[in-house]
Amino acid sequence: MKNQTNKKLVQISFFGMIIVVMSLTPLGFIQVGPIKATLVHIPVIFASLLLGSKFGGMMGFIFGFMSLIQNTMAPGLLSFAFSPMIPVIGTSSGSWLALIIVFIPRIIVGLIPGYLYHKTKSLSVSVLSGSLLNTILVLSLIGILFTNAYASAMNVNASSLIKIIVGIVFTNGMIEALIALMIIPPLYKRLVKLGQ
Template sequence: MTSQKNNSKASDIAILSIFIAIMVVIHLLSKIVYTFWPFPIQPTLVHIPVIIGSIVLGWRKGAFLGFIMGMISFLNSTMAPIPTSFLFSPFAPDGNGWSLFVAFVPRILVGILPFFIYGLAKNRFGAGLAGFLGSATNTILVLGSAFLLFNNQLNMTFKALIASIIATNSIAEAIAATILTASIVPILIKFRN
């Protein structure tokens, strides 16, 4: 019994490590691809393994994956700052302690909520819905937090916030998360059972 429990724990750690590796690879590949990308839309895809991991591994491990996503954002904004890096790193110009909130809290919630959303309908539709709402959670909470905590630097109206949520990368991100989560989750759950 103990051996079986240890094997399960080792398996979960291995799977968690694979998800983290996928997140790092997606982040690095995105940076390379978007350097040559001719389109104005540059969707974030790192949240998709967080969403899938939440559903497949549970909300606690999903929260950990969300923390790792926040850490990737924090480190990237600290080591390779761009004009909006202050939103994610207190060490970037104009950053402060609230930057850590924006970098970590929305991403941790992206790792928690999909598990419970999928629990409402444990099928392909539930997985797609969890993917969509997980992606929306990331977009709305990051932009909403930025609006509430850094509006002096951003100088953004509420109307501009809503427009940026609707018109930016969020639609492409939500579509990608919906399709990939609905496609991948049933396969992974089948293999885990």
């Protein structure tokens, strides 16, 4: 029992460190035009599959926290949506609503893949769902909570935001999901085989 607990602590620490390192280097957040594409969701999804939803949710929280730090320390055009310390476009102050965007989708990304895999036994469905959920939830929440500022940042009318969001989901979101799909299932299968 003690060995299992120690093994789990080592695994949690390992995934947490990968998330921190990726978040603090160009590996984790890649600036693509006005948005930052992310690969940090990969260790979060992997942890959810390997350790279960609860621990995946913890890794999602770390992902959110590192996103908050990264957007505060190295702000980009949309950082107001990820850090309450960055002024919202058109105002002189930040908004606490950024905390919803930075944490809720990332925690959900940690919860869902492990749950889905437990129910469906499909790695592909679990990985794709986790990755796409991150993109869809983040962009949708920005569109809902920061409609005017988001439209201003993207240089479009607020009524055009849905097209922008759908376009990003089908470009960046699909690329992020495909990268996750290429990395996670083979690595997961290998680790499970080694652990038997």
